[in-house]
Amino acid sequence: MYRYDKYDQAMVDTRVEEFRDQVRRRLEGKLDDDQFKPLRLKNGLYLQLHAYMLRVAIPYGTLNSAQMRALGAIARKYDRGYGHFTTRQNIQYNWIKLAEAPDLFADLAKVEMHAIQTSGESIRNISSDQYAGAAADELIDPRPWCEMLRQMTTFMPEFSYLPRKFKIAVIASAEDRAALRWHDFALRIVQNASGEIGFEVYAGGGMGRTPFIAYRIREFLPTSQLFSYLQAVLRVWNRHARRDNIHKQRMKILVHDLGQEEFTRQVEEAFEHFLSLAEDFPQAEYDRIAAYFAPPPFEQGLSDEIDLSDPAFAAWVDRQVIAHKAPGYAIANISLKPVGGIPGDISADQMDVVADLAERYSFDELRATHAQNLVLPHVRKADLHAVWQALVEAGLADANLDLVSDIIACPGLDYCSLANARSIPVAQKIAERFADPARQADVGELKIKISGCINACGHHHAGNIGILGVDRKGSESYQLLLGGSGDEVTTQAKIAGPGFDEDGIVDAVERAVEQYRTIREPGERFIDTYRRVGMDGFKEAIYG
Amino acid sequence: MAEPGNQAFPTSLRFRDDAAADEPSVSLDAFLDQGEADSVRIEAGEDVTVLFPHLDRVRLIEVDFPRFRDGRGFSTARMLREAGYTGELKATGDVLVDLIFFMRRCGFDSFAPDKPFDPADAEAALSRWDHVYVPAADDRVPIWKLRHG
Structure with missing residues (x-):
């Protein structure tokens, strides 16, 4: 790294x-x-x-x-x-x-860390695929470009006071594990017909109170022109965004108001200008950064066999372990979603355990995921059992990746001054309702995302099941949404109907899940069934 | 307590050797209409590109910051320098000392803030950063060039 x-x-x-x-x-x-x-x-x-x-x-x-x-x-x-x-x-x-x-x-x-531009009207931390450098399906490791962007977006003088925050994501695979099109600006690393690496560019996505899915504004951007292009996008937005209403100042609003075509035209015009300044970074700088992300020295000739005779270990492997590009290695996901816990929370002692595991078993590398979990990206399959045992001792061995209890939740009214409702207790109650591992496994992949207000920090717009906390005449109320997704088929969740109280929303989620189990066809995940039958296939089961 | 206008709290900062323009600046519309003024004031949100054909007869451009969080003036300044403007570029209005390093980098070479800067704070803000990651309208060399000779 x-x-x-x-x-x-x-x-x-x-x-x-x-x-x-x-x-x-x-x-x-x-x-x-x-x-x-x-x-x-x-x-x-x-x-x-x-x-x-x-x-x-x-x-x-x-x-x-x-x-x-x-x-x-x-x-x-x-x-x-x-x-x-x-x-x-x-x-x-x-x-x-x-x-x-x-x-x-x-x-x-x-330890080479900071909190620069992690909030306020700034270009935020670049997000990426948590399996970068380990995933079998990536074209190249996207992280050198993320690091390049980190440096070029740190203290850009012209964009010192942007209209609002600006979020960037970069991935390099067809499968989208980073919710690309929910970002203000997003790059997918692709290869063109002549074999050159470049960027497919998306702009104008974002959640919040006015959700938009990003448009593709360029099919292929040569990598050497990234700085010019990014400046062009930022200048068009910085000059022309509204400044009179903080809720209308994200770039998604400008893109929507101008329309995809006109926004793209203005960006291309500014891009031509920036190219003429000839200020892009030298190729040697990309090469320097990329060298840090060379693959770790994977051992050759390792076996792909895993001894699964311990059923609890086998269940964890089945759920938490993902295929790695190197033979004999695996990607191990660490759940921060114990039933009854606070999604994403981790104690200092647990951080030490995870650090030790990374040092001993994963070439000293760890990843944090946008779903609020952790990853050991490069574990020898032969070491998985030892890793699992250490996680069991630390209370980190839940096997619920992408299942109904792997819930994304914002801090909500327990911490946040903007929230209208609590998120954490709702997540805890849903996880407890589906605590039985066999039941969770039967339901399969189901991404529940909970926000305590319309600012959507809990990504409810992208939830297969989304929950939005609102203030209804002074008491907390929860809206139920269905059909959202942050994957490569990005979709925005829709409100199912009238809201519920805290216990009511848990019951409503259960009714939606049971309806899915009733009507699903073989092999269908919850989102697949929703996409086939639509809201109409669920509404009566939820509201009776 | 020093008051604005005292030596300890100068009301403006200027980083130029030439004589300052002596005529008051006029609005962008008035400038374009009259064709005589050599000092012009640009409000946030005005399109600076209409000034580009006239830059050779301008001595002073004031860019106003109605609120310090309104960052449009940064683009205005840098675009003027990119268009070849070499006259005085003054930031006026709600200009805070914590912004002046970035403003200098965008091409501003004078400041007339509503509330005067503490000179020590201004000096500290302008001398703090030994390096910069990216190029702007000044001649600072970005780190990505320094690394490769």
């Missing part, structure tokens, strides 16, 4: 000192709260219901064991001994004190 050189290190170190100075000026009263707010947001600090929340960037979801241990140490030193993995492959802490934040950032910088 990528390692900082003296320049990268100087950039994060300087950022720590800049923020230390900003905090000092805030505490001395030189900066008022309005002025300080965007500065702290650009360093990942939100003011939540009870304390500051800090979001630390995990670039494209890749981290090593030293970084994971440092995240655990930060949880102990500055928080309450745990952290929360997010839907952008980042980690959040919920109980941070502002005066301590500069020291926390200095601790992060020591």
Whole structure:
């Protein structure tokens, strides 16, 4: 994986000192709260219901064991001994004190990490395929391009105060594991007819209160022109976005208002201009970065046999282990969704266990997923049993990847000052309702996503079953949505009908699941059945 | 407590050696109508490209920031420099000291903020960064070039 050189290190170190100075000026009263707010947001600090929340960037979801241990140490030193993995492959802490934040950032910088541009009106952490570098179906490893984008989008002077946040994803496979078209700007790495590598470009996606699925705005962008093209997109948006209503300022609104054709025309015009400036990065820089992502030294001649005589281990392998591109190796998913737990939460002690496993069994590499789980990307099949045993001891061996209890949920009203309703208790109740492993396995792949308000941090628009918490005359109410997806057939979930209270929504989810079991055809997942029969095939079963 | 206008809190910062324009700036519409003024003011949201054919007779362009979170002026400034404008480019309005490094990089060479900067804070903001990741309207060399000689 990528390692900082003296320049990268100087950039994060300087950022720590800049923020230390900003905090000092805030505490001395030189900066008022309005002025300080965007500065702290650009360093990942939100003011939540009870304390500051800090979001630390995990670039494209890749981290090593030293970084994971440092995240655990930060949880102990500055928080309450745990952290929360997010839907952008980042980690959040919920109980941070502002005066301590500069020291926390200095601790992060020591392990080549930061919280730069993880919130506010900025270009956010680049997200990618959690199986990058290990997946059998990828064209190339997308992470060198993610790292290239990380550096080129850090402190772009012209785009210091964008109209709103800007989210980028990059993948390199036909199967979409990163919800590409739900991003403001997304790249799929492809090969053209002459065998050249380039980008298929999508723009204008996003969730929030006005969801849009991104349009494809270019079939093939030569990789050497990425900086010019990205600047063109950002300039068109920065100049022409509305600035009068914070809810209408995301790029998706501009793309929608102008229309795909006109937006694309303006981008191409600006792109021509930027190309004429001849400011794109040298190929040598891509080569330098790509060298860090060379495949680890996989052993040759390993057996693909796994001893599955232990049924509990066999069940875990069946659910959590994915095919790896190297013979004798496997991708092992670690669930952060124990029944009754908080989706994405992990204790400092568990972080240490996972770090040890990565160091010993996975070439020192870990991944965070947008579904709020973790991945050991390169495990010898012969080591899977030892990994599983360690996970069992740490309480991390749930076998529920992509099942009904593998729920994405935002922090909701338990933490968030924007929320209308709690998300965590709903996730817990649904997971408890379907706790029986045999029942979950029978239901099969079913992605439930819960947001505590219309800002959609829990991705309810992309849920096979989505749940949206709303405030209805002063009490929490939940809308049920069906049919969303973040995969390569991206679809937006639709509201099924009137809302429910907290227990009612759990019953409604169960009725939807039972209807699916009744009408499914052999081999159909929940989303397949929904796509075949539509909302009409479910409505009566849910509402009677 | 120093007040605006005192030496300790200068009301403006200027990074040019030539004489400042002495005529007050006019609005973009007035500039295009009159054809005489040499100083023009651009409000957020105005299309700066209409000024491009006239840049050789302009000495001062003021770009207004109605709220510091309105970042349109950054694009306006950089586009003017990319179009070849070499005269004074002044950021006015709600300009905060934490923005001036990026503003300098976008081509601004003078500042007239509504609330004066503390000179020490301005100096710190402008000298803090030894390196930059990307090119802009200044002559700083991006890290991706430094790495490869």
